[in-house]
Amino acid sequence: MSTIFGVPAPALYGQILIGLINGSFYAMLSLGLAVIFGLLRIINFAHGAQYMLGAFAAYLLLSYAGIGYWLALVLAPLIVGAVAVVIERTMLSRLYGIDPLYGLLLTFGLALILEGAFRYWFGAAGQPYAAPAQLTGALNLGFMFMPIYRGWVVVASLVICLGTWLLIEKTRLGAYLRAATENATLVQAFGVNVPLLLTLTYGLGAALAALAGVLAAPIYQVSPLMGSNLIIIVFAVVVVGGMGSILGAIVTGYVLGVLEGLTKVFYPEASSIVIFVIMAIVLLVRPAGLFGREE
Amino acid sequence: MSSAPLLEVRGLNAWYGESHVLHGVDLDIREGETVTLLGRNGAGKTTTLRAIMGILRRREGVIRLRGRDLLGLPLHKVAKAGLGYVPEERGIFASLNVSENLMLPPTVAEGGMSVEEIYTLFPNLHERRSSQGTKLSGGEQQMLAIARVLRTGAKIILLDEPTEGLAPVIVQRIGDVLVELKKRGMTILLVEQNFRFARKVADRFYLMEDGRMVNAFPGHELDARMDELHEVLGV
Numbered sequence: 245m246s247t248i249f250g251v252p253a254p255a256l257y258g259q260i261l262i263g264l265i266n267g268s269f270y271a272m273l274s275l276g277l278a279v280i281f282g283l284l285r286i287i288n289f290a291h292g293a294q295y296m297l298g299a300f301a302a303y304l305l306l307s308y309a310g311i312g313y314w315l316a317l318v319l320a321p322l323i324v325g326a327v328a329v330v331i332e333r334t335m336l337s338r339l340y341g342i343d344p345l346y347g348l349l350l351t352f353g354l355a356l357i358l359e360g361a362f363r364y365w366f367g368a369a370g371q372p373y374a375a376p377a378q379l380t381g382a383l384n385l386g387f388m389f390m391p392i393y394r395g396w397v398v399v400a401s402l403v404i405c406l407g408t409w410l411l412i413e414k415t416r417l418g419a420y421l422r423a424a425t426e427n428a429t430l431v432q433a434f435g436v437n438v439p440l441l442l443t444l445t446y447g448l449g450a451a452l453a454a455l456a457g458v459l460a461a462p463i464y465q466v467s468p469l470m471g472s473n474l475i476i477i478v479f480a481v482v483v484v485g486g487m488g489s490i491l492g493a494i495v496t497g498y499v500l501g502v503l504e505g506l507t508k509v510f511y512p513e514a515s516s517i518v519i520f521v522i523m524a525i526v527l528l529v530r531p532a533g534l535f536g537r538e539e
Numbered sequence: 540m541s542s543a544p545l546l547e548v549r550g551l552n553a554w555y556g557e558s559h560v561l562h563g564v565d566l567d568i569r570e571g572e573t574v575t576l577l578g579r580n581g582a583g584k585t586t587t588l589r590a591i592m593g594i595l596r597r598r599e600g601v602i603r604l605r606g607r608d609l610l611g612l613p614l615h616k617v618a619k620a621g622l623g624y625v626p627e628e629r630g631i632f633a634s635l636n637v638s639e640n641l642m643l644p645p646t647v648a649e650g651g652m653s654v655e656e657i658y659t660l661f662p663n664l665h666e667r668r669s670s671q672g673t674k675l676s677g678g679e680q681q682m683l684a685i686a687r688v689l690r691t692g693a694k695i696i697l698l699d700e701p702t703e704g705l706a707p708v709i710v711q712r713i714g715d716v717l718v719e720l721k722k723r724g725m726t727i728l729l730v731e732q733n734f735r736f737a738r739k740v741a742d743r744f745y746l747m748e749d750g751r752m753v754n755a756f757p758g759h760e761l762d763a764r765m766d767e768l769h770e771v772l773g774v
Binding site: 416419420422423425426427429430431432433434435436437438439 | 592593594613614615616618619624626630632633634635639642643644645647687688
């Protein structure tokens with residue numbers, strides 16, 4: 245059997261794939277967090293809960309309405325996005341312009357309530373959610389076997405990240421969003437309905453988290469705590485990439501996912517802390533993050 | 540003094556937090572006029588513009604555009620009523636390129652300049668349309684800030700110290716642009732410390748001191764009032 249740096253090649257490829265999958269979720273979630281933080285200056289601690297809601301929405305749509313995976317990919321983000329719009333209008337919008345700590349506390353409280361409620365209803369154990377028939381099985385890549393669903397997740401997340409990036413960098417709506425991130429008052433003085441823009445942005449960020457949740461359902465099972473397990477790492481990714489940097493969130497998500505996978509191969513003991521070690525180093529060397537603008 | 544004013548401000552009071560900064564400001568601008576606010580630093584000129592735009596929210600009094608009350612409107616509806624704002628700090632966005640900065644403000648009415656006309660008036664902006672907005676020189680940023688509101692069809696532009704910190708040759712160029720805008724019938728409310736610049740374009744002057752209007756006179760009286768102005772403005 246061939247080895248690379250003394251490690252069997254299939255084990256290495258396997259961990260890189262797992263790293264890419266984890267990185268896909270890091271990227272999609274930190275992207276939403278970065279967009280929300282950039283414009284709303286809200287640290288959205290409910291992001292993990294919104295990811296969990298997306299997975300549960302898919303699970304419940306299937307269990308109670310017989311609605312399958314493909315439609316759930318569209319419906320779950322719409323449902324969670326709509327819930328987020330209501331949260332923004334009724335609660336978050338009262339906290340703009342004051343200490344960001346209040347937004348953090350509110351969203352943290354919301355996350356606890358949501359996760360507690362779902363644990364009460366469904367128990368802490370995960371509910372299985374099958375991948376759609378079209379995406380089951382494995383593909384022989386020559387050097388390894390890759391489960392088709394996992395390949396799909398990597399491709400889908402790349403498309404989602406690229407699409408979001410294009411929306412923000414290349415469209416008129418994205419120009420409003422970027423400009424309002426810099427100076428919301430002036431953008432509003434030009435006649436842009438900035439309060440509506442804030443609402444839509446929070447809805448979009450939550451919908452992205454929910455979309456990631458649906459993609460995750462067949463891989464990780466649907467459990468009330470699936471989001472809180474992930475969100476701490478995602479916060480580290482956002483800090484490393486630079487708060488508010490879209491491209492930084494995406495690139496850092498994939499890179500840290502793969503680095504974490506490689507650490508599992510070469511020094512497994514460190515694999516659960518490697519991301520936080522990198523975060524600490526980045527904070528020391530470049531406090532604004534790798535892609536952040538120094539202010 | 541025959542036609543009704545396009546913009547009418549009556550008894551405008553405004554506050555920054557607890558501090559009362561405008562005290563009963565009255566101001567009229569008729570269609571096609573260029574009116575200049577003079578006054579020392581801190582006299583309340585910029586504050587007057589910000590209060591008219593609604594950026595400064597704590598206000599009392601009357602602000603009417605063509606008889607329509609602006610005081611009750613949310614900030615984003617004021618531009619739609621026909622006001623274009625060019626802030627003192629210019630407000631060019633670093634994360635947008637020149638062309639995106641130019642296209643940012645939504646159209647508020649028919650009759651704005653086309654992008655071609657704007658690029659003819661400001662050829663530098665066309666050359667640098669793909670550059671990051673804040674990579675432009677100070678003068679180019681000022682031109683971009685002005686060009687940006689000409690596209691929207693705004694009826695009145697509020698122009699806050701367009702010549703501040705710029706080289707004489709650029710000041711000259713901006714003066715030419717304002718003369719050209721005047722010819723096209725644009726209504727302009729200009730805040731300017733440099734009244735040698737303002738005299739080229741202003742039809743009337745208002746003089747502010749400590750948040751109050753203390754004097755108003757037509758442009759042709761400027762020379763006769765030089766001594767008085769030197770005293771009030773301390774220049």
